[in-house]
Amino acid sequence: MIALAAAAAIAAGCGRDDVKVYQVAKDNSPATPPAPPREAATPPPAMDVAAAPAQSGNALPQFQFSLPPGWQQVPTSQMRVASFVVTNLSGPSADVGIIPLPAGENELALVNMWRDQLQLPPTDHADSVDISVGSDPAKLFEFVSTAPVLDGKFLQRNLVAMQTRGSMSWFFKITGEDAFVTSQKNIFLQFLKSFTFSDSAAAPGLLPTADLTAPGGPAAAVPPADMASSIWTVPASWQSVTPSQFLLAQFLIQGNGAKAEVNVSQLAGEGGGLLANLNRWRRQLGLPPVDQEENFSKMVDTLTIPGGQAQVVDFNGTDAKTGQTARLVGVVLPQNGQTWFYKLMGDPGIVAAQKDTFLKFIQSARYPDAH
Amino acid sequence: MPIKSLIRFFTSLRLTVVLLAFAILLVFIGTLAQVDEGLYNAQARYFRQWLIVGMDLFGHHVPLILPGGYLIGTMLLVNLLAAHIYRFQFSVKKIGIQLTHSGVILLLVGQLATDMLAHESQVRLAEGETKTYAESSQNYELAFTSDSDANTEQVITLPQSLLVPGREIQNPNLPFTLRVKNFWKNSGAAFRAPMVANGPPLTTNGVAANFDFQPQPEVKTMDDKNVPTAEFEIIGPNGSLGDWAVSGWTADDAMVDGLRQDYTRELGPDMARQIVKDLTHPQTVSVNGKTFSFALRPERVYLPFSMTLLKATHTVYQGTDIPKDFRSRVQLQNPRTGENRAVEIYMNSPLRYSGLTFYQYQMTAGEMVEQAGAIPSSVLQVVRNPSWLTPYVGCGLVAVGLVVQFMFHLVGFINKRKTT
Numbered sequence A: 001m002i003a004l005a006a007a008a009a010i011a012a013g014c015g016r017d018d019v020k021v022y023q024v025a026k027d028n029s030p031a032t033p034p035a036p037p038r039e040a041a042t043p044p045p046a047m048d049v050a051a052a053p054a055q056s057g058n059a060l061p062q063f064q065f066s067l068p069p070g071w072q073q074v075p076t077s078q079m080r081v082a083s084f085v086v087t088n089l090s091g092p093s094a095d096v097g098i099i100p101l102p103a104g105e106n107e108l109a110l111v112n113m114w115r116d117q118l119q120l121p122p123t124d125h126a127d128s129v130d131i132s133v134g135s136d137p138a139k140l141f142e143f144v145s146t147a148p149v150l151d152g153k154f155l156q157r158n159l160v161a162m163q164t165r166g167s168m169s170w171f172f173k174i175t176g177e178d179a180f181v182t183s184q185k186n187i188f189l190q191f192l193k194s195f196t197f198s199d200s201a202a203a204p205g206l207l208p209t210a211d212l213t214a215p216g217g218p219a220a221a222v223p224p225a226d227m228a229s230s231i232w233t234v235p236a237s238w239q240s241v242t243p244s245q246f247l248l249a250q251f252l253i254q255g256n257g258a259k260a261e262v263n264v265s266q267l268a269g270e271g272g273g274l275l276a277n278l279n280r281w282r283r284q285l286g287l288p289p290v291d292q293e294e295n296f297s298k299m300v301d302t303l304t305i306p307g308g309q310a311q312v313v314d315f316n317g318t319d320a321k322t323g324q325t326a327r328l329v330g331v332v333l334p335q336n337g338q339t340w341f342y343k344l345m346g347d348p349g350i351v352a353a354q355k356d357t358f359l360k361f362i363q364s365a366r367y368p369d370a371h
Numbered sequence B: 001m002p003i004k005s006l007i008r009f010f011t012s013l014r015l016t017v018v019l020l021a022f023a024i025l026l027v028f029i030g031t032l033a034q035v036d037e038g039l040y041n042a043q044a045r046y047f048r049q050w051l052i053v054g055m056d057l058f059g060h061h062v063p064l065i066l067p068g069g070y071l072i073g074t075m076l077l078v079n080l081l082a083a084h085i086y087r088f089q090f091s092v093k094k095i096g097i098q099l100t101h102s103g104v105i106l107l108l109v110g111q112l113a114t115d116m117l118a119h120e121s122q123v124r125l126a127e128g129e130t131k132t133y134a135e136s137s138q139n140y141e142l143a144f145t146s147d148s149d150a151n152t153e154q155v156i157t158l159p160q161s162l163l164v165p166g167r168e169i170q171n172p173n174l175p176f177t178l179r180v181k182n183f184w185k186n187s188g189a190a191f192r193a194p195m196v197a198n199g200p201p202l203t204t205n206g207v208a209a210n211f212d213f214q215p216q217p218e219v220k221t222m223d224d225k226n227v228p229t230a231e232f233e234i235i236g237p238n239g240s241l242g243d244w245a246v247s248g249w250t251a252d253d254a255m256v257d258g259l260r261q262d263y264t265r266e267l268g269p270d271m272a273r274q275i276v277k278d279l280t281h282p283q284t285v286s287v288n289g290k291t292f293s294f295a296l297r298p299e300r301v302y303l304p305f306s307m308t309l310l311k312a313t314h315t316v317y318q319g320t321d322i323p324k325d326f327r328s329r330v331q332l333q334n335p336r337t338g339e340n341r342a343v344e345i346y347m348n349s350p351l352r353y354s355g356l357t358f359y360q361y362q363m364t365a366g367e368m369v370e371q372a373g374a375i376p377s378s379v380l381q382v383v384r385n386p387s388w389l390t391p392y393v394g395c396g397l398v399a400v401g402l403v404v405q406f407m408f409h410l411v412g413f414i415n416k417r418k419t420t
Helices: A002-013 A107-117 A178-194 A224-231 A274-284 A348-363 B002-010 B013-037 B039-047 B069-086 B092-117 B253-267 B269-280 B367-371 B390-419
Strands: A020-025 A062-064 A071-073 A082-086 A094-102 A129-133 A136-144 A156-165 A168-177 A196-198 A239-241 A249-255 A258-268 A300-305 A308-318 A325-335 A338-346 B051-057 B060-067 B119-126 B130-147 B152-159 B177-184 B187-191 B211-215 B229-236 B239-247 B283-287 B290-316 B323-334 B339-346 B351-353 B356-364 B377-384
Touching (some): A094 A178, A136 A178, A274 A325, A308 A348, B002 B069, B013 B039, B013 B069, B152 B290, B229 B283
Antiparallel strands (some): A020 B152, A082 A094, A094 A168, A129 A136, A258 A338, A308 A325, B119 B130, B119 B377, B187 B211, B283 B290, B290 B323, B351 B356, B356 B377
């Protein structure tokens, strides 16, 4: 019986490594129809992992940059030397890419290529604005679609910065939903200003400032603290940490064996409204939700900030994650078409001691202009 | 006496318990190994083996010898058959047990047959496209194609397992020798745009003049795919015909689609089309007046019939992105039987035809695709499993046997109670 089973196994296994020869009818049909440019179902597997970085083995200059809060570096695709995703909590994320190409392309042709990508008609003039990438001049082109080309639902806005360096042109492109890219415009411009090239020809191989093929973030991008300090006056006792997903900034406050955290996030529009966010914070403390009819405004204080007012809530409860007693001070601040959310949460003693500092931190903010 | 000892051994219940314990241990080890090695590698290494010599767990090599899945399964089958035959006594009262044992035997045999004989592949079709073959989702083959006559061509395929660096491959149907220089089980592809990749090309012949292929770490998760690349020298009767590179990136529709999407996003559709055209341009050599085109493509299984995708329908529940219906309307044409009919394949309703089962697997269709001006497409999973009925029959026999045996006991018990 064993011998029979072994023979069956061997017979079935045989032939798997053989060369096969056969005759087939010629494929006389027209060339394979062009495959669809977008996969609505499962995307091609392993694209990002399997694709080689376009910059391998080249002599491109090295570069460094400050990674803005909320931006996440991701593995590069074919033509790019760096690639980022900017998370948008209320819509599609924005995509940022840096692509070096040989210089000499007709500028109008490039503009019309970018317009074509947004299904815009061609133009006969290439409008641009002068900006800086690092300390050198560059041009910024801006396009917005007139039809919902993004996922079939949203208008798309593309910002393309172009800088020519010797025989190469560097393109910095951010694309995404119109309002979100608009809100990111100043952050994008600050990112470009932070960009510095090192034109050392002796530097071989991959650009050392970031492990561009490794998912999960850059190896050597400037820490987010520098970007945070450009917006707020951060208290010295607060430790800036790499923000988790969906946060723009995050700080840790420790003392006497206890700790509290400050989280900063931003959403387009009203960000769900005050009541929804108030109840979200109450859930984090294991507190029951409130509704409109309970006149929740009694729970809300006002904080005066330069140019307006913010709404402040202060709750005591039990941290739903740790089971420890906790206090939460939350601030909701509408600002130029966006809503900023600030949360100080943790040990009640630390929160009590830091509340005033927290509110002053919020009042110190110098926000990028949004539209 | 040795024969009696053998009989005692193979009919022993202790053997059954030991084998079941090994089976539990094997499943446990295979499950842990899957974390690092991936599902397919773990299956091949632990379950499709007679003997396992050494295993790698959590990065450590453990020098252990264990029976593999084939040995355990076969020994369980032998044990069950031997015990059944040795202790067989025909009795109406034991029919239930005989049926149950038969069902279990059939399950074991059926599983062995499935493992040996079952084969899965895929058919990827765009609307309006016709294909007469299915393709493997994992394995590749190096295919050499030449004209036989006006209507047919000869195809010679070498499985990727033969592409071992340093090996020379000769075949009576090929008028040249292949000297394999490199083979990467997984690789990446990058367009050699001027000033972006100015290292030396892999070779100046064919696709490698415009594209760089580089080795990549092997992927092991079920959602990813290894795309191989090989480099070899072709040596004809008059000498070397040069070094050539072949890659799954150039002849696998799914990979080409992905690259096209990427370049379209970066450079626009026109440049993307040109780049992909260069990527998929056929590579050929001519020897003794005969031209051979060659490519590293997903392993093909030719079908005795053709399938044309008439319509791919993808609908979602209104106001959501939750899929409601994936449906492929396919024209089936079989020149041998004269069949020419339309069939629909959709979720939970596969097509069973010619010993094969076609399941609706993936789809690129619907409103978004139409708005992008793209052509909808569908991927059908093709399963050949000659022993697909054995689990149903086996479980049925076991169920019937248990019911029969139980009824004998129940009726006997009731009768006994009546008489007392």
